[in-house]
């Protein structure tokens with residue numbers, strides 16, 4: 001303990017009481033206060049801090065140099081123990097696993113997001129975004145409403161169809177137990193995540209038995225849903241195999257059947273054996289979670305920002321009409337999306353201002369040596385927990401002047417974001433987001449279609465970011481919408 005204290009003596013930190021450390025601060029943290037407090041401590045103490053909670057050493061970093069070295073490291077890949085809260089739901093899926101298991105799965109999953117496969121997904125993005133646009137018509141009255149539930153169901157339809165080849169028709173169904181379960185479970189987990197006591201399964205069960213039961217119920221709903229999706233796809237694949245390879249090939253050529261992630265998992269071999277159903281299930285659950293909650297957050301924040309910046313909206317609309325034209329029945333291609341340069345800057349700026357994963361964490365298995373941070377070089381001892389605050393880097397005036405301003409033009413010179421770790425909405429290095437390109441295409445498609453059809457109006461309350469694992473808003477995403485005249 002004395003050595004660990006000495007190792008981080010160069011770093012500032014909050015006042016820590018003997019034995020309990022900064023427990024008093026930790027128990028006051030909750031999803032609503034986390035962002036505001038971490039920003040406050042960064043201003044007061046600096047971008048790299050240490051805190052003791054009991055005998056746990058926690059390093060909180062918004063320091064770009066420090067984070068860059070940690071994110072790029074091939075050695076420090078183990079996630080913070082708090083992620084294990086998601087374990088009952090996501091098992092050993094890509095987000096949570098580490099070591100050999102993670103490397104094997106990453107190798108299987110990365111090629112799934114290859115350009116040629118993403119290209120096939122475009123049709124789904126296009127069709128489901130159109131359904132979302134249609135559903136929004138009932139809200140195009142110029143009155144205040146929350147856009148989040150509309151986006152959420154569209155994102156759920158998209159991920160189900162592209163990752164698993166199964167239509168869940170969440171947008172058409174009246175009641176979607178799965179989407180509701182994801183939202184409720186994520187909020188419950190986020191609340192537990194903020195409480196040092198509730199993070200422990202036993203203490204949670206003892207202090208909140210009814211919530212524990214609810215959590216089990218929600219996880220069961222989600223697992224049953226995923227298992228059902230896997231079953232349907234397996235049956236469809238088997239039926240096609242029975243029908244013969246010629247039909248399979250004909251359908252692939254005819255474009256009826258597209259390769260989806262689940263196919264890759266069903267056909268994958270690890271050390272010469274096929275993946276078991278439970279293993280497939282945890283990867284599917286991970287993609288369903290990571291692939292719809294994050295994009296929902298991104299699209300909702302982006303629509304809200306656009307509604308508050310008419311000049312940005314006008315510029316976007318001009319570009320969208322120039323590239324896509326006004327024919328709503330024309331399919332949108334990869335080339336079209338690539339040409340929407342300004343829309344891309346708008347998305348990047350919204351991901352900067354409101355990164356869907358506002359913080360990410362690691363647990364060090366070995367010492368981590370760093371150099372040139374704001375506090376110079378040093379060693380963080382093995383066993384420490386590190387929390388990298390992406391929100392902090394993105395909203396730091398040293399890296400982004402006037403960070404509170406929404407200025408898509410910041411991203412017009414492309415060299416900046418690709419090389420500089422101060423902008424890392426998808427993290428960076430070996431554990432970066434596998435779905436990054438997928439996400440950007442989906443977001444672009446949704447925004448282009450919505451903005452082409454509707455004028456977004458600055459009505460209702462401002463967003464209030466809360467860390468519900470994924471960044472959401474406590475006030476929802478309030479705005480108004482009005483149908484545009486046919487251009």
Ligand code: HEM
Nearest residue numbers: 094095290291294295298356357360426427433434435439
């Ligand atoms: C705007 C949308 C998205 C954002 C901002 C985002 C952000 C991130 C970030 C920051 C991480 C690193 C997490 C960590 O280190 O703990 C991550 C990991 C991951 N993301 Fe995304 N993500 C998005 C969309 C997606 C989509 C659409 C998918 C899949 C369809 C996806 C799948 C994953 C997976 C599987 C991982 C774990 C990768 C690993 O550890 O090897 N994400 N994402």
